Amino acid sequence: MKKYLHIALMLLCVFVVSSCKDDDDDTEAVEREVYKLEQDIAFQAKVNETGFVRWYSEAGDGYVCAKLIEKGNGKQAYFNSRVSVYYKGSLTDGTEFDARLFEDGTPFKCAVSSYYANYSNSNPNGYGSVISGWTVALQHMVEGDKYEVWIPQQLAYGASDNGDIPAYSTLIFEIELVSVDEQAASAS
Template identity: 40%
Template sequence: MKIRFSIIFLTYIFISAVFFSCTGNEEKGSDIKTKLTDDTDSISYSIGADIGDNLINQGIDINYDAFSAGFRNGYEKEEHLLTIEKRRELFKSMQDRMRVKQQAEASKALEKAENFLKDNKNENKDIQVTKSGLQYRVIKKGSGKSPDSSSDQVRVHYEGKLLDGTIFDSSYKKGEPFVTRLNRVIKGWTEGIQLMNEGSEYEFFIHPRLAYGARRNNDIPPNSVLIFKVELQKVFDKNIK
């Protein structure tokens, strides 16, 4: 029953089918004082937390009482207050409004990103720009070897933040460097790290088209400029898999 509900909800509200686990919207109203005594409790809470996070990220307001009543009607096979046709109509209308709002926000964010990058280049003499539009500054130049292809595997320490200074990811905070192949990360990283050599530290200012573009990625809003400080520690030998 939960799965059937999730498919209906996901289809008509979040047709883009990102990562919403809409299988359990009933957990949205969970009391934060609820004790999690077993796996079912913990899973239920996790589903509710994800739903809450994603609803607020989408800017969707809900009435908890109506929400709970609707879920209860469906889950307990009770008579619905609205027909499936009416619910579909409402979902489609909300989806259309969300799309218009998101497109407007993404367009505004892109304009802000491009204005920032233009000013950043013009006002800072140490900023260099590649043909793709990737901006970077050399904080420290190393003396080791450089990656020579996007298939190279590297070990880096990094910190990523948004224009407002919000740090959205940091290997330093995680307590260990990050190992990856350069063809498994965003384009700005793939290109930028190949400019570095071991021991270098660069700061990258990454245009949205070289990052996540117009789509949201967890805490990163659509069309965000990403600012990364990256320390290249090691370029692994080609035969390492």
């Protein structure tokens, strides 16, 4: 943990010193890079905490870290599954940006892989798409499982803002897999 913090602080110092040149007045870019570094540090610190496991992306573009809150014993979710979940999403500073909780009464219906999503204006009862970090996490869950899942920016929204979520944000979700509703035979 201390090793990562020292490396991160050294990188931050190098970045700040190099960004102080007379020809570089873009404070917004500096702030964005500092935020990105802070998010990476927060994610790496969480990865090293006791109880968290790493789940790697099949595409090889990173991993999420997850901690079991409640163990289920139902059906396994797969890449081609369509599922129903309760969740709460927040930023590393604790700001909640989205939620679909048990108290709301209706779980969020989503496809584990966006390839199998079929929600549209003409099919409002279809299954929505999710970010890559959710695809990774859901494939490791069974019905009834509840996990705290940390998703790094490259498996979330990356360099793009999304509503109240700033670019380069590490996202924290509490996800409960309510049901595996179906296995899609093909994209529809």
